[in-house]
Amino acid sequence: MKTETKTPPPVTTRTYVIEGLDCADCARKIEDAVQRLPGVQEARVSLATERLTVTSTDGSLGTDTLNQLLSPLGYRVRDPEASMPKPTPWYRTPKGKSVLLAGTLLAVGILTDILGLAESRLAYTLGTLIGVLPLARKGWANLRQGGFFDINVLVTLAAVGALFIEAEVEALIVVFLFLVGELLESIAAERARASVKALTQLIPETARLIQDGQEIEVPASELRPGHRVRVLPGMRVPADGTILEGESAVDESMLTGEPIPVPKGPGDSVYAGTVNTEGAMVVRVERGPEDHLAARILRLIEEAEATKSPTVRFIDRFSRYYTPAIVGIALLVALLPPLLFNAPWEVWTYRALALLLIGCPCALVLSAPAAITSGLARAARMGLLIKGGAALERIGQVRVVALDKTGTLTQGTPAVEAIQAPNPRELLRLAAAVEQYSTHPLAAAIVRKAQEEGIQPPPASEVRTTAGKFIEGQVEGRHVWLGSPRYAPAPVPDRTDGTAVAVFVDGKYSGLIVLRDQLRPDARQGIARMKALGIHPVMLTGDHTAAAQHVARELGMDYRAELLPEDKLRILQELKAEGPVAFVGDGINDAPALAAADVGIAMGGGTDAALESADAALVEPRITRIADLIGLSRAALSNIRQNIAVALGLKAVFLVTTLAGLTGLWLAILADTGATLIVTANALRLLRFTPPRLRA
Structure with a gap:
């Protein structure tokens, strides 16, 4: 069977x-x-x-x-x-209505008290019961579903207990202050989320799709990779894509925080939600609506919150024991003095009720997540994508930053730096004549230099390339040879620390064209800002020693050259002796190092492999953004420490003063609400974080 x-x-x-x-x-x-x-x-x-x-x-x-x-x-x-x-509006929400009703009854009670009317006690009691009823329902639902004492249960017990010992005024004040605190907390949370929600709200609903030579308006949600769309001046880009036609300046402040529009032309990338400020553009869609940069940022933030940082995990564990411990202490305070020392029941019951309010862990539980959420939201608005609270904490602890050279410190495209020849223009003209038939990056740089100098290269014939060695051809009846000095027909004086292309005309040495990968415009400032933060920058590159030495000297940093990917991993382990290490790269060969470092940072425009392996990514490839990233992380770490100190400090103070009989119920709830609001407000400061700049 x-x-x-x-x-x-x-x-x-x-x-x-x-x-x-x-x-x-x-x-x-x-x-x-x-x-x-x-x-x-x-x-x-x-x-x-x-x-x-x-x-x-x-x-x-x-x-x-x-x-x-x-x-x-x-x-x-x-x-x-x-x-x-x-x-x-807040006053129409359930929380807002509860605040207004409780506040009204509190005002009625105070007024009748002043007038000496007996109805004041009724107003206080009625206000307490009306205000505490929804709290009691939520607390009971939580207990019934297997949860433990939460703030709703604690406030309910404190308020009802106060009514039993005839402290009606304080009972209503406790409920009113708690409801006000909840309302303010709700408003603050919405404000914190507004920065994140703004990303999706900036994506336009429609796009001008070019189809069969005509333009039709379609929902932006229907755009797919390969579609072509026209973006007119003043319009938002409907999808991530590449410019095919047109030149303009694009406002990318919603992603990078930089207010100055960025010049863009054919071949440049544009992102959904950014604003075309000048000329019309035709853009080829590269990513669908579920995968554009803004959507990826939101996914990163969601994943980041799911990946709790070490501090958040510790606070979660601590708070699960803290509240039951306080409830136990409150029970002992209510029972032991009257039973053992014949102390008044009313006095110690009152103090125990006040202790219950101190048992709420709201401010403590909120201290780290609020700072991390604000930090991640601010990072996203600055063009810094961070994969989780744990990564945000680690970045601030970094002491060494190792950087790849090509495509990270440099632009990744060589440019002609010097021409060593008796007649530089003539040598450039002949060289460009042959190189215009090659697709090699060095050839493109030589042709580009000729165009910049206003030189029109003549046609060449019989062009022949030997990959990685040289190219040759006939130009105006002369034989022109260009290539690496090591493969030259005769010895070549190598008087440069850059990449040299030797030029021979009719078999005779005519000169050298010196090319070098250009530094990124902000590389010097970026390295200087890292040093100002106490960071030790080190360049790790597979390039030859002379080129690496030149770049390192220009930037004033240490370097290691002629490295294979496995060499980078070994050196990263050595650098960890100085402290946590971050690695910054952009290529497929950088993926192992990005994963092996304590923190991997992928440069904007890098490969998908680099972005997947990294803990953080820079939307725009700027070295100064690394210092911004570290500065923001350190600000978040400082914010968390401040929040924990406020949350635990106020609890400790009111624990002592309540036991000593110096503070009562309404001050206890005011301390709890106050701590929560202080922690929330402090975390919201991160939304306005501005990186410090170097003094001139």
């Missing part, structure tokens, strides 16, 4: 939009609740993009099931494709 093998159910991953998401503690609560559902393998919440990603074997899992689970906790779920609801 054959046993039938059951086919395992297919695993699906779906993404939902969450409404009502305010802080990292909310995100953790949602993840814990969803992961307890049958068939769910993983649930991830992105605070920055308000997305819930669920990997599950339950094909029927959808918004209805998730809303049944999460609505009692105060959250709503919808499909990303569903129409987005219009933004609601």
Whole structure:
């Protein structure tokens, strides 16, 4: 008898939009609740993009099931494709209405108190019960679903307990201050997300597609690689692509933070959402709507939040023990003094209730994720793509930056630097005549130099190339030979540390054309800024020693030359003795080094292999951006430390003062709310981070 093998159910991953998401503690609560559902393998919440990603074997899992689970906790779920609801003013939101109602009843209570009316106690009690009811519902839902004491439970216990000991005024003040804090936290979270949301909102809805010689307007979401679109002045580019026709200047500030438009022409890349400021362009689409740079940035931010940094993981573990410990201490404070020392029950119950409010870990849990989310959002707006909070933390710890030379420190395209000949123009004319038939980068540089000098190369015949050695041909009845000095027909005086092309006319040595890969315009400033940050820059290159020495001398940095990819890995291990090492590169051969370094940084325009292997990528290939990246990471690390100090410092102070009877319920909740707001506001400062510049 054959046993039938059951086919395992297919695993699906779906993404939902969450409404009502305010802080990292909310995100953790949602993840814990969803992961307890049958068939769910993983649930991830992105605070920055308000997305819930669920990997599950339950094909029927959808918004209805998730809303049944999460609505009692105060959250709503919808499909990303569903129409987005219009933004609601704060005073029309449930939180805003609760604040206004509780505030009104508090004002009524204070007024009746002043007038000496007995109804003041009723106003305070009614306000407390109305304000605490939704908190109690959410707290109970969390407990019923397997969660532990959260802030909703703690505030409910403190407020109801205060009513029992006839501290009605403080009960309502506690509830009112907590509701105000929640509302402000919600507004602050929305402000932090606005920077990220702006990326997608800048992508135009339509595009001018060129088809069969005609232009038709189509949704930008229908564009596919290979399509050609026309982008008129003032329009936003509808997709990542390459300019085929036209010259203009493009405002890329939404991706790079640089306000000055960048000159662009045929062959240059443009990105979705950037603004064409001058001439009309025809652009060939290179990436579809799901894969343009802005979409990739959003995916990186979502993945980054899923990859928790070491600090966030530590705080998560700490907070899971912190709250139960405080609840236990509060219980002991309420029971032991009255039982052991015959102390008044009302006094120590009051102090225990105040301690419950100190047990809320909101500010602590928020301290690192808020800073990391703001840091990642600011990085994205500066054209710095960072793959996770762990990478953001590591970048700030870097002490050595190793850089590839070609395509990283230099532009990767050789240019003629000098011509050593009695008649330089004539030598250039003859050389360009032969080289115009070659596709070699050195040949292109020689022809380009002739064009810059206004020289029209004559035609050549019988052109013959020996790959990697030389090219020769007949020009105006003369035999012209160009090639490496080592393959020259006769000895050549090599008087240069660049790349030399020897020129022979009719078998006689006529001169040298010296070419060199040009430094990037910002290379000197970029290296100087790294040094100002205490970073040790080192160039690692496979190029010959003379060329490497020249570049290193120009930039004032150490170098290692004539390296194979495995040599770079060995040297990276040696450099780690000085501290964490970052490697910056752009080519396929750089991928192993990018992966082996403590931090891999891929230059903009680099290969996909380099981008996949790196921990961070620069949208635009500028060396100064490396210092910006390190500076932003250090600012984020400093911000996290400040936030943790504020969160734990205020808790410690109020723990002592509450036990001593110096502070009460409303000050305890004010301390908690205040700490949360301070931490949030401090994290939001990173959205305005500006890299320090060198003094002239």
